[in-house]
Amino acid sequence: MTTYIKLAWRNLWRNKKRTLIAAASVFFAVILSLIMRSMQKGYYDYMIDSSVRLYTGHIQIHGKDFWEKRSLEESMLFDEAVMHKLKENKNIIQILPRLETYSLISFGIVSRVVQVTGINPDLENEVTKLKDKITDGSYLNENSKGILLAEGLAKLLNVNVGDSVVLYGQGFHGISAAAVIPVIGIVRFAIPEQNKSFTYLSLTFAQEHFSAFDRITSLSILLNDANEIESVKTFLKNFFDDSHEIMDWAELSPELVQSIQIDNASGIIMLGILYVVIAFGIFGTIVMMTAERVKEFGILISIGMKKWKLALVTTLETIFISFIGVTAGALVSIPILLYLVHHPIPLTGETADAILEWGFDPIIPFALYSGMYFAQIWTVFAIAILSAFYPINFIRRLKPSVALRG
Amino acid sequence: MKLIELYSVTKIYDETIVPVKAVDNVDLQIDKGEFTAIVGPSGSGKTTLLNLISGLDQPTSGKIVVDGTDISTYNEDELINFRLHHIGFVFQAYNLIPVFTAKENVEFIMLLQNISKSEREKRAIDFLDAVGLKDRINNFPTELSGGQQQRVAVARALASTPSFVLADEPTANLDSVSAESLLDLMEKLNKEHNMTFIFSTHDEKVIRRAHRVIQLRDGKIEKDVLMN
Ligand SMILES: Nc1ncnc2c1ncn2[C@@H]1O[C@H](COP(=O)(O)OP(=O)(O)O)[C@@H](O)[C@H]1O
Numbered sequence: 001m002t003t004y005i006k007l008a009w010r011n012l013w014r015n016k017k018r019t020l021i022a023a024a025s026v027f028f029a030v031i032l033s034l035i036m037r038s039m040q041k042g043y044y045d046y047m048i049d050s051s052v053r054l055y056t057g058h059i060q061i062h063g064k065d066f067w068e069k070r071s072l073e074e075s076m077l078f079d080e081a082v083m084h085k086l087k088e089n090k091n092i093i094q095i096l097p098r099l100e101t102y103s104l105i106s107f108g109i110v111s112r113v114v115q116v117t118g119i120n121p122d123l124e125n126e127v128t129k130l131k132d133k134i135t136d137g138s139y140l141n142e143n144s145k146g147i148l149l150a151e152g153l154a155k156l157l158n159v160n161v162g163d164s165v166v167l168y169g170q171g172f173h174g175i176s177a178a179a180v181i182p183v184i185g186i187v188r189f190a191i192p193e194q195n196k197s198f199t200y201l202s203l204t205f206a207q208e209h210f211s212a213f214d215r216i217t218s219l220s221i222l223l224n225d226a227n228e229i230e231s232v233k234t235f236l237k238n239f240f241d242d243s244h245e246i247m248d249w250a251e252l253s254p255e256l257v258q259s260i261q262i263d264n265a266s267g268i269i270m271l272g273i274l275y276v277v278i279a280f281g282i283f284g285t286i287v288m289m290t291a292e293r294v295k296e297f298g299i300l301i302s303i304g305m306k307k308w309k310l311a312l313v314t315t316l317e318t319i320f321i322s323f324i325g326v327t328a329g330a331l332v333s334i335p336i337l338l339y340l341v342h343h344p345i346p347l348t349g350e351t352a353d354a355i356l357e358w359g360f361d362p363i364i365p366f367a368l369y370s371g372m373y374f375a376q377i378w379t380v381f382a383i384a385i386l387s388a389f390y391p392i393n394f395i396r397r398l399k400p401s402v403a404l405r406g
Numbered sequence: 407m408k409l410i411e412l413y414s415v416t417k418i419y420d421e422t423i424v425p426v427k428a429v430d431n432v433d434l435q436i437d438k439g440e441f442t443a444i445v446g447p448s449g450s451g452k453t454t455l456l457n458l459i460s461g462l463d464q465p466t467s468g469k470i471v472v473d474g475t476d477i478s479t480y481n482e483d484e485l486i487n488f489r490l491h492h493i494g495f496v497f498q499a500y501n502l503i504p505v506f507t508a509k510e511n512v513e514f515i516m517l518l519q520n521i522s523k524s525e526r527e528k529r530a531i532d533f534l535d536a537v538g539l540k541d542r543i544n545n546f547p548t549e550l551s552g553g554q555q556q557r558v559a560v561a562r563a564l565a566s567t568p569s570f571v572l573a574d575e576p577t578a579n580l581d582s583v584s585a586e587s588l589l590d591l592m593e594k595l596n597k598e599h600n601m602t603f604i605f606s607t608h609d610e611k612v613i614r615r616a617h618r619v620i621q622l623r624d625g626k627i628e629k630d631v632l633m634n
């Protein structure tokens with residue numbers, strides 16, 4: 001076997017330049033596709049992480065059917081004791097209680113339906129940085145009896161800080177909830193939907209206003225490690241009884257999951273194109289290496305070399321070319337990707353501003369998973385094996401007497 | 407002792423519009439220890455005849471018996487194995503594996519025969535010594551002259567301990583001095599080891615060295631003469 005390996009290896013270097021070009025095409029394609037994959041995965045991780053931080057949390061707990069009906073009737077009781085008990089789970093780093101409902105808001109002759117969210121102002125700001133979105137007035141504190149309005153909504157109503165709006169709707173058990181509430185701050189959201197309809201009260205004031213004392217509609221839970229979602233879900237299912245529903249971020253944001261899937265599919269198509277480049281690099285070289293050695297093959301078979309042994313040598317050659325490229329590409333890409341993971345590419349200018357407004361950092365993030373490497377190595381290996389069928393088949397059909405006449 | 411027997415062997419190539427009778431109803435016997443030349447102009451059927459003897463080509467009709475076996479009963483793999491153990495080959499050119507040294511080339515045929523590493527090495531050196539290349543064993547083919555390359559091919563042929571050596575125009579690419587000296591070597595091996603050599607040529611100087619000359623013309627044996 002060592003002789004055949006030696007033969008295959010030396011055969012590769014009979015035409016150094018060509019072998020290097022073929023290996024280089026694999027090398028660059030591997031690096032390129034790894035960087036591309038790293039960027040995509042990094043982006044998904046980042047999107048998920050941001051969405052989890054800014055919006056859904058990793059896991060949410062609601063009263064049963066709340067997610068469907070969004071009504072205060074599906075709210076649940078909540079107190080500090082629950083909070084403390086949950087925090088005993090080491091994977092849980094933050095818990096956000098919210099009371100969410102809809103209400104009519106009026107100022108002068110203009111009325112709108114808005115989303116009203118009762119929040120714990122400090123906790124909320126720790127996680128979602130709501131305070132940073134204030135463009136006018138001040139943020140809430142625990143005992144505020146004022147309201148924060150989204151900037152777009154304030155414009156629609158033509159309201160300024162210091163004015164008072166009428167909040168009119170239904171509270172818990174259908175009790176009517178109406179009050180005149182001073183506007184203490186304006187917050188700006190990048191997403192237009194939110195900017196036109198979001199309002200915030202302090203949780204205690206919201207509970208009082210909607211007659212939902214000690215009640216909340218959702219608990220958002222933030223974990224220190226997204227990989228622990230399943231275990232924490234199990235923990236929560238045991239903790240809360242059947243009158244609660246426990247949903248993870250993927251269930252809460254199916255659109256995000258879907259958009260990642262679509263983007264991922266387009267990424268895989270790009271990868272496919274790169275693999276075609278790799279395949280041509282390998283296959284073209286193999287075809288040439290076969291064509292120029294017909295006579296040599298003829299002589300080897302004539303003197304008594306079994307065809308399968310010759311095919312073994314050509315297969316080894318194919319595997320060697322591929323693996324020079326894939327190994328070099330994988331090795332070189334490790335430091336590149338490690339660097340990029342730790343130093344995401346910063347964005348500047350208008351793009352950066354726009355992204356900042358959405359609450360995200362203006363960066364192109366990267367991720368590094370061993371799975372990305374295995375996928376590459378296996379794919380290139382598969383291409384090599386497929387390419388190897390060309391000389392194998394050629395040798396199988398070769399008649400030495402014909403080959404010798406050249 | 408009969409080594410090779412051909413009975414009414416005909417080979418017709420009908421790939422072209424006009425079928426070509428490359429070998430035409432040939433009866434021939436070659437004995438152990440012969441030093442025989444197959445001669446004739448280009449296209450007379452020398453290569454075809456040698457290929458039929460080695461099983462590289464199959465006759466259209468007739469029977470070929472080599473070493474007592476009717477080789478027409480062999481399948482492709484059996485023929486390859488048969489050649490490996492019974493026939494030593496020397497071709498006109500490109501005999502050697504270019505990425506292997508002289509020694510590795512000679513060893514390679516013994517590797518195919520599953521001979522042990524130590525035995526391979528010993529025999530490779532012995533045979534390269536026998537063809538006068540003791541100081542060239544670690545040279546690659548490109549570092550050897552044409553004559554030296556053919557000598558390595560002869561050493562390889564002998565290293566497989568064949569029943570006979572087939573050489574299709576072994577001197578065609580050599581200058582006359584190298585050709586003479588290759589013939590000297592082959593003749594010496596024939597005399598000292600009783601190795602049978604069957605070689606084709608159309609070179610007068612080479613023909614003169616043969617002990618038996620089989621003259622082909624249009625696939626037929628025109629003359630078959632023993633020299634003194
Ligand atoms: N594969 C083939 N197909 C068709 N004709 C062939 C083939 N091989 C040889 N021939 C023909 O057979 C005849 C004998 O050729 P060959 O044995 O090569 O002669 P030589 O070796 O004496 O030059 C020639 O006419 C040649 O053209």
Ligand SMILES: [Mg+2]
Pocket residue numbers: 452453454574
């Ligand atoms: Mg010929």
